[in-house]
Amino acid sequence: MSKRRHITYEFDGDLPEGTGDDAHWVVYTRKNAGGPARWAGYLDAVDVDLALQYSREHYGLDEACVGTLIHRHDAMTDSEYGLEPLSPASAKGDDGEPWVVFVQKGRGNIHIEAGLVHAPNARTAIARGIASFAGGKVTNVRVVLQADCHEAMQEDLAIWREHDLSYKYARGYSKDVRAKWRTFRDEADLEGYRAGDIKEHF
Amino acid sequence: MSGAANPVQPMCPCEGEDPEKLAQFEQRIAEGVHIEPGDWMPEAYRQGMLRMAEHHANSEIIGALPEGEWITRAPSLRRKLALTAKVQDEVGHGQMLYRVSQELGKSRDDMLRDLVMGKTKYHNCFNYPAPTWGDIAMIQWLIDGAAIMNQKTLADGAYGPYVRTMNRINMEEAFHFKSGEDMVLTLMSGTKLQKQMTQDAFDRWWAVSLMFFGPHDKPGAETMPAMRWRMKIEKNDSLRQRFVNRFAPAAKDLGLIINVCAKDEHGYVTSVREDEQCVRDEATGNWGFTDPDWDEFFRVIRGNGPCNAHRLNLRRFSHEQGDWVRRAGAHGTITTPPAA
Amino acid sequence: MPLRDDVMALADDKLMSGHMQSDWTGLGPILEEDIAASAMAQDDLSHAQVLYEWLGGDPDATAFGRQAQAYRCCDLVTLPDEFDWAIATARRFMCAHFATVLLQDFAQSDDADLVDRAARLLKEQAIQTTHLNAWIFRLGTGGTDAHARMQHAFDTLSPYVGGLFETIDQAADRFDRWRAAVDPVLQSAALKIDVTGPESTTCGGRSGQHAEHFILQQAEMTQVRSLEPDAAW
Structure with missing residues (x-):
């Protein structure tokens, strides 16, 4: 992990006075x-x-x-x-x-x-x-x-990005996850699991 | 990732509240009506929702730290992007949830200060270490899986602003969980080293995820204000059982062994034995499990977990380091940035 | 092949910028700014991927599988920021404008695929320059403490600016265009950089002679993958 996350910091006294909310x-x-x-x-x-x-x-x-x-x-x-x-x-x-x-x-x-x-x-x-x-x-x-x-x-300055953003959405993983489960579970089990998935998680 | 399951706060009784208004308020909630800003609410409800959203927000902010440690080491571009986006989502969830509490009467500045000074709590599970990449997979699969189960029920709560926020958050939690599931599947389809790394991480996180839902419910929990007012929707033990029913068979199918583990004060496993109770009861359909160590749970809540001091130390340093930026930002009212 | 070399230089800059900045996620000074800076760090990592794809081969192998001396990023991008938001912001500001200059030229190149990629990336690059220009102005004009911190950051980074242009084709022209982009912003914030030309005072990164701070970052970045370099992760 990076150094900033690893070391222990020393503090003297209380926090500086608050800034209030913007x-x-x-x-x-x-x-x-x-x-x-x-x-x-x-x-x-x-x-x-x-x-x-x-x-x-x-x-x-x-x-x-x-x-x-x-x-x-x-x-x-x-x-x-x-x-x-x-x-x-x-x-x-x-x-x-x-x-x-x-x-x-x-x-x-x-x-x-x-x-x-x-x-x-x-x-x-x-x-x-x-x-x-x-x-x-x-x-x-x-x-x-x-x-x-x-x-x-969007027309003034990009908001939505044109490069692949599938890494940050659940649907970007669904196909891979399903294919990988096939090596561990048979199709019937997998269908039941998927139904549960939708009920519990989406 | 988070979930507000473990701040089991005693709610103050409704002394001094107008009994007629209180009865009407409770009647509305019993009928499934959402409470909106401007509606009359008992002071204990306002305080309770404020504390619940604050605890949830605190958990998101501290929850960003254990996984944040691995952004620099993620093993592919996609994993690096996903982990960055996931930790970023947590900051976003914290920001949205603080807003719910801000509207109920506490400034964000005060909440962030109380957090770093240890005056308020956050979810216990972030006080455990994440020593390998396998832990990142487990946090996203087990802890985020548990968080979604909990938060799906919280989205059925009664307080409109919290419910709206929860619905948006759950959309993103689905990504966190799916990404975690993909990582666990990938590692368990991988080399011997990868599988061992995953099993070791599973040993560290299984009991923590059972504790995620909070201690056993007290008798009559349904009639206590938290559940009567639909701040909390489902009992801890019932959520925990649903979690085990889903994740125990999945873990076993993946080739993971569900162990009962002893841990040292750093949160590292010192010995394991297979949990023989972890079998399906054919009569009820429920999976059995060995209860986690509740003494450990309360020890960690009191601030003596493996990473409590480290998490707060880093968060406080980042808060103090950012002080000059917040002051500079508030310095003047700038309306037009210079042209690009 | 100056064009390929320049693309590789920018791709590696983007990778390491994204690597350095994404490490701030969850630790930024303001929650909203944390989120925004993390979005732009993700853009940098994604832009590296888009450029690696153009260069050919598996982007992950390019990003994680090379020996240290094969990377072409400059020394500036991996210089430790010592948990100082002023350094992080000043660095991103200078790197973002450098990226814009190169992407503008890639978008005018003879390679249709690169033209298309650069045009898309330029739209997102504008998000960074707009955001960072505004923040340089805010911080530079945000009181004496903030101004001093920002000036200190630019003073710390100035010796490394030449390294951005090391080995880069048409360095003099591109340096002038870069100055034309950064100078008005710096002037509006009463900030100065002590850089007179593209000749580097500290150099080496672009030709693979990396400083130790890069070697440490690269080792950390590839730590997990190198446990099983051929496995899927």
Whole structure:
């Protein structure tokens, strides 16, 4: 093992004073051009440039994607989380700033981008978001000023890599694993094991 | 890799909580409703989820260390890439899980500081040594296999933000496990030296993976808050049995011998005897196994395992070494990097 | 065959850069930066593989199966960073821009397969240069302590910069293009490198006369494989 991992370090006293946390960002990824941005996770970063870079290098490589969308956690406003789908509403109007609307189709689910509304404030944006996108099918509506949403796109700077990435996905091993098991187990056992595999592990 | 199975924390009773709200909260959970941010929750639940996600995150961060030792020595480009990506995933999981706890009220900076100062715990299994490449195969096969079994159940939990995070993490755990299975299969199809290396590593990790699921459940575990509130979904003993039922026959088919081992204080095996209890009970379908050494388990939890001091020492050094970078990053607000 | 030699030099640089940087995984200063730097270390290892494939033969045998003197990486890439993020970052910054210069030329070569490979790699190389440019600026302007650490890192590494260009075809021209890429970034961060030309003050790696620090890294990298050199791992 490398030297840095091997040696024992000496410390005097306590840790240096903490630095506190950087700004919190919410990250969504887009699987294909024109498709909706889907919640992927979170990250902390001091500013938007770094947050975008980190969103690409982490969530942008979790699965094939063409872009990431981020906003600060404190830039979002969520409606109440309904126990039942939110009732359809009829809030109308198109005055004010553009807001990006994300919807959650059931508690425990992720938020997915639904579209834009215009509204003078978050409360109205939520009401208009429910009217435009809820359709009696979502438990939560999230709105973020479009100006507070930032996107990284594959066409500007690569996100997804073109070289072989099969080493970092389960499917990159399935065929080999199956072939190797054949020398240890007969086909019937192997089928049962594979069924268990899917139940337990995937 | 990780799993939150072993912080069996006594949950404080719900003193002072509004009984009506508490009853409604418990009713929702019993009906399978997810708890979302903004919902009312008992303080003990908030604290319990915060600690559980923090412990899980800590485990990912320390879990990156034993395998990280082998990145420089991985024996092919694909294995080197895979191991780097796997350790990288663990850092990513730690980052995501810390976020769950951040939202419940503790800063990440504080969590990382508490971790390196030994004020909070992480999973016991990372306090064991990984002296050969065979150990890397075993960690990914057995420990990650155990982690997926545990985390699949945790994804059925009640707390929405943790469940969403777990679903993403499990996607990547499948890669870790498959890569481990591929390594074990490759080594057991290999030379005498490779097979022996694998058997030796198996001897070091089998009992550790049985302990992975935590100590035997206390009577009435189902009715205690952790399970009643669906923070924990399945009992330790039941998960452990499922693990043995899957991995014992697989190990035997691969030609591995399931041994009961004595170990020295460094975590190295000093003597072995074949586990005669490890046979399938035709009536129940369950595989038997010799219980691991629970005295050892509690000794390691208390900080006296083979590698506790080394893991925390390295993590603390890396935390202190990074201090100036974090301060420089926070120094100014840079909005435009210079053009390439 | 200057082109083949240059490809081998860059492939070995990429292999050893990836080897050095991947060792930081899990130990980086910020969790998010740890993840990003590890992704780029994986890119370096993958780029080595893509270039070894072009050179022919089994990439694993090329990466792990040669005698030390057959490697063509420069001394800079395996210089120990002593667990210092400033050195690691400064080194990656200089190596990433060197790789860009060479890949741009490979993408203009007469070999269609190499042109295709280099074009793909260049897109990913831009991820590294963008990220590292931003970090050099951040750290160089991130307060007096950070600036001093970064300047110290560049001072430590400067004597090895010439080694990047050792044996490299059209070294003078490529050195100028490399300076044109790194200088504006360094200037924006008030950092300096003391390198006046491609002539190496410390050299040897590219012609197989490796420093001891490379020999140690190569021994570690091949340790497991050499237990059973002919077995599958």
